[in-house]
Amino acid sequence: MKTYVPNKFIVERDESKCVGCQVCVTQCSFETHSWDGEEQAVKSQQDRCVGCHRCAMFCPTGAITIRRNPLEYRENYNWRAEYIEDVYKQAETGGVLLTGMGTDKPHKIYWDHLVLNASQVTNPSIDPLREPMELRTYLGRKPEKVELGPGNASLKTRLAPQVPIEVPVMFSAMSYGAVSINVHESLARAATEAGTLFNTGEGGLHPKLYKYGQNTIVQVASGRFGVHAEYLDVGRVIEIKIGQGAKPGIGGHLPGEKVSKEVAEVRMIPMGTDALSPAPHHDIYSIEDLSQLIYALKEATNYTKPVSVKIAAVHNAAAIASGMVRAGADIIALDGIRGATGAAPKIIRDNVGIPIELAIASVDSRLRAEGIRNQASLVAAGGFRNAGDVVKAIALGADAVYIGTAALIAMGCAVCQQCHTGKCAWGICTSDITLTKRLNPDIGSRRLANLLRAWSLEIKDILGGLGVNALESLRGNRLHLRGVDLTDTELKVLGVQMAGE
Amino acid sequence: MKRIYPREEVCIGCRLCEVHCLVAHSKSKDIIKAYKRETPRAVPRIRLEARGPVSFALNCRHCEEPSCVQACLTGALKKDPDTGIVTVDTEKCVGCWTCVLFCQYGAITPDVERGKIAKCDFCMHLKEPACVANCPNEALLLVEETPEKPPKEPAHA
Numbered sequence: 242m243k244t245y246v247p248n249k250f251i252v253e254r255d256e257s258k259c260v261g262c263q264v265c266v267t268q269c270s271f272e273t274h275s276w277d278g279e280e281q282a283v284k285s286q287q288d289r290c291v292g293c294h295r296c297a298m299f300c301p302t303g304a305i306t307i308r309r310n311p312l313e314y315r316e317n318y319n320w321r322a323e324y325i326e327d328v329y330k331q332a333e334t335g336g337v338l339l340t341g342m343g344t345d346k347p348h349k350i351y352w353d354h355l356v357l358n359a360s361q362v363t364n365p366s367i368d369p370l371r372e373p374m375e376l377r378t379y380l381g382r383k384p385e386k387v388e389l390g391p392g393n394a395s396l397k398t399r400l401a402p403q404v405p406i407e408v409p410v411m412f413s414a415m416s417y418g419a420v421s422i423n424v425h426e427s428l429a430r431a432a433t434e435a436g437t438l439f440n441t442g443e444g445g446l447h448p449k450l451y452k453y454g455q456n457t458i459v460q461v462a463s464g465r466f467g468v469h470a471e472y473l474d475v476g477r478v479i480e481i482k483i484g485q486g487a488k489p490g491i492g493g494h495l496p497g498e499k500v501s502k503e504v505a506e507v508r509m510i511p512m513g514t515d516a517l518s519p520a521p522h523h524d525i526y527s528i529e530d531l532s533q534l535i536y537a538l539k540e541a542t543n544y545t546k547p548v549s550v551k552i553a554a555v556h557n558a559a560a561i562a563s564g565m566v567r568a569g570a571d572i573i574a575l576d577g578i579r580g581a582t583g584a585a586p587k588i589i590r591d592n593v594g595i596p597i598e599l600a601i602a603s604v605d606s607r608l609r610a611e612g613i614r615n616q617a618s619l620v621a622a623g624g625f626r627n628a629g630d631v632v633k634a635i636a637l638g639a640d641a642v643y644i645g646t647a648a649l650i651a652m653g654c655a656v657c658q659q660c661h662t663g664k665c666a667w668g669i670c671t672s673d674i675t676l677t678k679r680l681n682p683d684i685g686s687r688r689l690a691n692l693l694r695a696w697s698l699e700i701k702d703i704l705g706g707l708g709v710n711a712l713e714s715l716r717g718n719r720l721h722l723r724g725v726d727l728t729d730t731e732l733k734v735l736g737v738q739m740a741g742e
Numbered sequence: 743m744k745r746i747y748p749r750e751e752v753c754i755g756c757r758l759c760e761v762h763c764l765v766a767h768s769k770s771k772d773i774i775k776a777y778k779r780e781t782p783r784a785v786p787r788i789r790l791e792a793r794g795p796v797s798f799a800l801n802c803r804h805c806e807e808p809s810c811v812q813a814c815l816t817g818a819l820k821k822d823p824d825t826g827i828v829t830v831d832t833e834k835c836v837g838c839w840t841c842v843l844f845c846q847y848g849a850i851t852p853d854v855e856r857g858k859i860a861k862c863d864f865c866m867h868l869k870e871p872a873c874v875a876n877c878p879n880e881a882l883l884l885v886e887e888t889p890e891k892p893p894k895e896p897a898h899a
Contacts, residue, residue: 260777262761268754299878301761302773668754675795681752681879 245329248310250292252285258304259283265296265305270666270676293657295666341660341670343487343581343624343646344591351598352630356740358721360708367710369701375711376697378641379403380478381547382571383615401571402547404477406641407436408697409712410631413622413645414460414482414551416444418495418504418516419583420670421677427652427685429453434686435693440643443482443493443518445507451475458549461538463492464518466508470541478572479538480549483522486580486623489553489594493518494584499663499672532568539569547571554578554600554623559607566608566617574643575600577623581646583670584661597623598637602735605638605717628699637735638717651692652685743826744864745885746874748798753881755797759873760786766865766872782855787862788873789851799873799882802849802862804828810841810850832858
């Protein structure tokens with residue numbers, strides 16, 4: 242069928258600079274560029290370009306520019322190009338539209354409407370270059386009160402397992418199979434270097450990465466792929482994944498083509514078979530059921546590890562989180578509507594869930610109101626872009642955040658949203674062995690560790706400006722935040738005052 | 743003694759090593775001029791070997807007992823006793839290709855247009871060989887070592 246979907250991009254090649262070296266030809270995994278031997282020139286088939294910039298970044302003479310195709314429709318606010326083209330695509334395929342990464346729709350980003358305070362005259366700010374700043378965060382259930390032993394020299398209260406992280410930023414769940422082993426290795430090594438945690442996602446952990454177990458969150462999701470006794474023992478934290486911000490209420494589907502021999506071994510499924518994660522856990526239909534799984538996992542690991550429960554931020558997140566804490570979760574992970582994915586139906590990604598800012602505020606407020614906030618750490622995920630977002634999340638009430646997309650971008654991702662095709666030209670979201678080599682874990686881990694280092698320096702700068710020397714002093718302190726350009730209801734849900742108040 | 747080792751597991755087959763080797767051995771050292779103006783064009787001394795997913799860049803191994811040096815009819819090829827680098831004196835090279843036949847690595851390129859051979863000279867005019875400096879995925883390692891030892895694995899591998 243002839244397609245009516247126009248090219249998204251135009252590939253401009255400056256012929257005065259193109260030396261015909263064909264690096265672009267070797268690098269484009271979507272086969273946009275080709276060598277015309279007869280004309281001794283590189284040619285481009287523009288309709289294949291996805292805008293990932295791999296060729297432009299690798300062109301040694303800077304001869305390539307990728308531009309948006311200026312082909313315009315008649316202006317129509319309702320029928321914007323994307324909606325017209327989605328209808329074309331569905332009329333041509335009759336299928337659900339799949340996509341990757343987080344939503345690209347203009348959902349309000351509350352971080353951009355929240356501003357931080359700083360010390361002036363009446364309280365001194367702190368220079369983080371001269372004074373120690375404490376970013377260490379302990380994840381896990383905290384006791385109601387602490388009793389000290391004789392002479393106040395020891396602790397009488399038995400503490401639940403606590404996991405310290407040196408920077409309040411962890412790597413989100415991305416499964417081996419969806420992303421390559423080199424991505425997992427990069428994340429694991431960077432987390433180890435930075436003293437934080439990476440999350441396996443639902444695909445198990447490759448045995449060669451067991452040595453990074455002390456910096457690993459092992460995930461148990463609805464398909465139970467790769468879950469076995471050793472896997473649970475190796476990890477530092479166990480996470481039960483109920484939902485994901487990009488696709489709340491939807492399961493997962495790793496196509497058989499991505500289930501290579503090694504992926505199959507780690508997931509414990511036959512090679513080449515589709516790995517289907519059901520939408521719900523079929524043994525969890527209630528808070529009581531969740532509690533059974535939480536305690537089964539705690540029992541299996543001899544109560545040595547905190548158990549996290551991750552949900553997509555949805556309308557009743559606060560009430561659900563309260564139930565999760567009461568069910569025994571030591572960490573509540575919330576994933577907002579801007580959370581990303583390796584593949585999800587576009588209609589779900591763009592329309593289901595609530596912004597993470599509102600979810601953090603409402604869950605934190607609810608748990609405080611019920612007097613159970615101490616019983617679980619709160620981890621937020623879903624579109625964190627920089628250290629400013631992280632600090633605001635912590636001021637709203639989060640203990641730490643997960644970054645997924647930002648981590649991928651650090652490794653080269655240009656957010657072209659083609660993760661679901663398995664052809665990632667940057668070698669990140671693919672299991673094609675010619676492509677996975679493109680991410681050298683030596684480089685990937687270095688770039689990730691640099692990112693965490695840069696963010697932690699910035700967080701310290703912000704804390705210093707606020708006049709506090711420990712992240713603990715900022716956590717849940719919404720007086721450090723003010724809202725700009727927000728309605729009364731938004732301010733109420735966020736629990737912050739209007740700027741100027 | 744310095745050696746260049748390819749890391750096949752992270753070589754992405756982009757051929758940028760060939761491009762930058764060519765530029766480093768051009769007259770102008772300017773990539774666009776080297777490709778578009780200079781005739782005959784310079785010849786890369788490193789070559790990407792690729793089949794399917796396997797690829798690596800190969801250049802002169804600067805052998806301990808180089809058969810090319812033994813084979814050279816004119817004495818154009820020499821192994822420097824201090825640096826261990828095998829170099830060619832293009833004044834003496836007559837383009838007989840005997841060394842090309844003798845090199846068991848296929849690391850000597852016949853520069854047909856000039857009638858001379860082209861081979862890795864370790865970019866002695868640069869701080870670091872151009873192929874190593876410009877490999878975008880660190881798939882070429884410059885290693886300082888004694889010849890008997892096997893190539894070192896990178897620290898974190």
